[in-house]
Amino acid sequence: MSRVLIIGAGGVASVTVKKCARLPQHFDEIYLASRTVSKCEALQQEVGADRVKGVFAVDADNAKEVEALINEVKPDLVINLALPYQDLPIMDACLATNTDYLDTANYEPKDEAKFEYSWQWAYQDKFKDAGIMALLGSGFDPGVTNVYTAYAAKHYFDEIHYLDIVDCNGGDHGQAFATNFNPEINIREITQRGRYWENGEWKETDPLSVREDLDYQNIGVRASYLMFHEELESIVKHFPTLKRARFWMTFGDAYLNHLRVLEGIGMTSIEPVEFQGQKIVPLEFLKAVLPNPGSLAEGYSGMTCIGTYITGIKDGKEKTIFIYNNCDHAKCNEEVGAQAVSYTTGVPAMIGAALMLNGTWKEAGVWNMEQFDPDPFMDMLNEHGLPWHVLECEGSPFTK
Ligand code: NDP
Structure with a gap:
């Protein structure tokens, strides 16, 4: 059985939630959390409460809040579709709870438009030692x-x-x-x-x-x-x-x-x-x-x-x-x-998550997409709309 917690309920998350909901063989249970819970509720209503089992309000800038949510939901994987500012607090919460992590954009500090992987790559040893995996940038570009x-x-x-x-x-x-x-x-x-x-x-x-x-x-x-x-x-x-x-x-x-x-x-x-x-x-x-x-x-x-x-x-x-x-x-x-920019990001997030959950792409540590065998991902792109x-x-x- 696999259970995912998706954080964020914007354009990209809406596509990922709908795609995951159609694939119960990969995603048995979906939980959804975001800053504005009404957006999660609207998505749950659209997709059905049988597929999105629970919705929550969370401030993902606060690692302790995310940690408490993960402890409540107990997901196998957290799919981070909030904003790049939240990458590190969500990774910290995943470390504290031994939970796998996936995102679609690298961390950016809010007060400085600076794009680099150094902050997230610095988690490599911690994730490896904890025996958990982070897959970075599973959107279209990156992804x-x-x-x-x-x-x-x-x-x-x-x-x-x-x-x-x-x-x-x-x-x-x-x-x-x-x-x-x-x-x-x-x-x-x-x-x-x-x-x-x-x-x-x-x-x-x-x-x-x-x-x-x-x-x-x-x-x-x-x-x-x-x-x-x-x-x-x-x-x-x-x-x-x-x-x-x-x-x-x-x-x-x-x-x-x-x-x-x-x-x-x-x-x-x-x-x-x-x-x-x-x-x-x-x-x-x-x-x-x-x-x-x-x-x-x-x-x-x-x-x-x-x-x-x-x-x-x-x-x-x-x-x-x-x-x-x-x-x-x-x-x-x-x-x-959805429009194509949300779609081209939301579908690869679903595919990366499915490959992690079924063990095809699975190794403790922090990884970029090009480090794994591309063939299963390329096959799923053809099957799922891209x-x-x-x-x-x-x-x-x-x-x-
Ligand atoms: P949206 O702004 O539509 O959605 C972001 C969501 O995150 C909103 O639901 C927002 O909540 C929520 N959120 C923001 N801050 C917090 C917080 N502190 N705690 C909890 N939830 C929060 O963005 P998109 O869906 O367009 O983009 C999502 C991610 O995808 C971004 O990181 C973006 O950079 C990335 N992306 C990646 C691409 C790729 O190809 N790799 C391409 C396009 C996007 P609220 O509604 O309250 O604001």
Whole structure:
């Protein structure tokens, strides 16, 4: 029998809960907890109390509160789908209760937009000694993109040299400006300086200053901008033959214009300001006025295309492949009432959890996705709504 406790009840969690609920062979009992319990209750009502057995309010910034909840529910695995700020308190609670852990985004301190695995990798010995496992970054990017890399290295190359992860949202939600996942986390990420790995060191660029126009399958040509993304850090560590590793995301002109204005007037700042006698963080206020990403699903048209270009050597010859998935916003809405960005994150979280629970991916310690055999994960992507394709390319499409 397996029992999971899912923490968080936002866009991503809603997909994971619904996917897990359909798979009683992997998830016998599902429990759901979040800061706002009414969101858990609404999800429980949608999915059925026979599948979501219990709902709870929890402040996951408080490790002791999470520990008490874990002791009450006694799950085999905690799936953390709250925000990156909560990763460490939830990992502490898992350590205190000897419970396995999974998340989809690396830890970030709230007062500093800093993305690195060092904080979570520091738990390696503690998790190993306790005989429990943490699987980090089981979303799409990070997550599936790490697994694509491991799959390519295993089946297509003797050695991999160049990696470019590309993330295109070719969809249209009809809003003037909205983010597709938590606005605070999203805007912190894209306003950072760009960073990529080349010849054994990190190189920095001004935010969104390097552009390539790339042709995306079933979408067309889109302006793509170099930025830092957390999976680069673990992938270059685990594939030391890589000479260069970069991440690109598409943004339309209207989106960038809005972002520049918001940045220019200080609305994306995480420094608190005094407002009518209280301290407020401009970015947190901005989140409150922007559309809730979960609400974008209705009427969202078009597709995402996220994938990994890899160039390397096979049998002495250089070659490039592209492994990717197209995900259709409207189809996701039809299936689980979500847009494709929540779907492409929520499904891999379910798959990572299923592989941990059935013992396929199981080892004490703290692990990134590319450290396990990619094949069972790739099979489940095909079975559960995120089919992938491999293209053998005529050289690399990058001009830079
Ligand atoms: P949402 O903002 O929609 O949902 C976050 C949920 O976490 C909300 O239910 C929120 O509660 C809850 N929460 C926030 N703070 C706390 C707290 N202190 N204690 C308990 N619950 C809390 O975010 P998304 O669903 O869009 O994203 C979820 C996670 O997925 C994020 O970490 C995000 O970075 C990650 N992600 C990963 C991707 C990938 O490909 N790897 C892609 C997209 C997202 P409340 O409703 O009260 O605010």
